[in-house]
Amino acid sequence: MHHRPTQAKINLSAILSNYQQAVKLAPKAQQLAVIKADAYGHGAVDVAAYLEPHVPAFAVAFIDEALSLRAAGIDKPIVILEGLSGEEELRLAAQYNFWPLLHSNEQLIALTALSPVPDLHCWLKVDTGMHRLGLTPVEAQSWVDKLTRLMQRKPVLASHFSCAEEPDSPISMHQMQQLFALAAHLDCEVSLANSAALTTLPQSAVGWNRPGIMLYGSSPIAGKSAAELGLQVAMTVTSQIMAIRDVLPGETVGYNCRWQADTPSRIATLPIGYADGYPRLINSASEVFLHGQRAKVVGTVSMDMLTIDVTHIPQVQAGDEVELWGENIPVNEVAAHANTIGYELLTRVTQRMQRIYLRD
The missing domain is CATH 3.20.20.10 (Alanine racemase)
Structure with a gap:
């Protein structure tokens, strides 16, 4: 039984569709x-x-x-x-x-x-x-x-x-x-x-x-999206907001005080970190997706948690689902912000992250 809300949703029918796309690209060969x-x-x-x-x-x-x-x-x-x-x-x-x-x-x-x-x-x-x-x-x-x-x-x-x-x-x-x-x-x-x-x-x-x-469902070609290649995203990593706090100008968030608020800010904490496979060396441009909008990852990613700036999304509350990568945030985009490639992030997803399999 899994109680932690951090999970990787794996769309098996998308993987089959992507395999069939490979077949279409070379119908006379074997894949x-x-x-x-x-x-x-x-x-x-x-x-x-x-x-x-x-x-x-x-x-x-x-x-x-x-x-x-x-x-x-x-x-x-x-x-x-x-x-x-x-x-x-x-x-x-x-x-x-x-x-x-x-x-x-x-x-x-x-x-x-x-x-x-x-x-x-x-x-x-x-x-x-x-x-x-x-x-x-x-x-x-x-x-x-x-x-x-x-x-x-x-x-x-x-x-x-x-x-x-x-x-x-x-x-x-x-x-x-x-x-x-x-x-x-x-x-x-x-x-x-x-x-x-x-x-x-x-x-x-x-x-x-x-x-x-x-x-x-990840593009192997720089500058070409998965969708442009006829591919469907197979893994969507999500978590839920576990806490929200207001931060005053000048206050910092996370280890080593790497991020400091310039204006009054709302910071949400998610129960996902580098021990789950989310990269610690992410830069300040990395984003997540919730309520139909993007929000920036702020502060140092911890072993079990990370923090996001939700000041611009007033309806956010504890329990809201957040996409770390998937349909709306391509894994290659997250990887680029960590100076690596999508392959590495996908293969670094650890066993403590619950996998949910979606069929058809």
């Missing part, structure tokens, strides 16, 4: 639903259960995330984006139909050293310019032949854009040309397009695409 990091803070099990009838496969970062989904009854194939290491993980992957995205010679040597070699639907990560993980194109070519002989199927060749959110980026074009040339030479399927590339580089959206942030 993985990326649900790593607890479905970007939205709850991987609930999101996967809702999406499962509609998707060919899921993707997570590492094997523990995949095992949690299997334990919850999720049956569709799951791509492991960071690959696998060690005999136990490789055998578990074969047992549970995980598709490892293998990215190093060490991982591949560990796989081929097993006897018998487990029957795996392997993907290969090719480094085309991100320089984070992946085989060189030359290494990938040699491993494709070995894996095809071992598994009796060709691996999918995957790579990751470093600048997909920038339309017409020459770096992205170079990455795409490298992967596509290699895949054509080896007659392999590809996986390249993420959320941003689905929008900015439709020519990259072939084979297996990997929509992630767009599933949750």
Whole structure:
């Protein structure tokens, strides 16, 4: 039972609608639903259960995330984006139909050293310019032949854009040309397009695409709103006013006296803070939404509480609901005021914030 009025409302039908928008952008390709990091803070099990009838496969970062989904009854194939290491993980992957995205010679040597070699639907990560993980194109070519002989199927060749959110980026074009040339030479399927590339580089959206942030109704493109991209907001974080007080000119609010009233002001306190995932390093331009209006966050965000200036909204009273981000305050806007990105705020929503799931 939850008594605290701070909650994240998760609209599952919006997530499905956003997935369907990804399908519309690349109708001839297949779309993985990326649900790593607890479905970007939205709850991987609930999101996967809702999406499962509609998707060919899921993707997570590492094997523990995949095992949690299997334990919850999720049956569709799951791509492991960071690959696998060690005999136990490789055998578990074969047992549970995980598709490892293998990215190093060490991982591949560990796989081929097993006897018998487990029957795996392997993907290969090719480094085309991100320089984070992946085989060189030359290494990938040699491993494709070995894996095809071992598994009796060709691996999918995957790579990751470093600048997909920038339309017409020459770096992205170079990455795409490298992967596509290699895949054509080896007659392999590809996986390249993420959320941003689905929008900015439709020519990259072939084979297996990997929509992630767009599933949750957040725009992957700077300067483009979610609505402009046909996306619906999936998470709305709300709280309720717990107290209101009048502050005289010259008086300060919160830790370190960071905010001082210039005029007589009304300050409302909300039971949400950085321990819930609302950023402490927010700047003085950040706003919340109540009574159809915006109000500024003032003072330092505390662990469990924050304060807002409601002087201009005289009808405010204790118990009123306040949106921290969602339909009216985009999460990317809040993130920008904390010098970060929406991905970070969504994935930092903590377990003590109650999640309410909305279906249909």
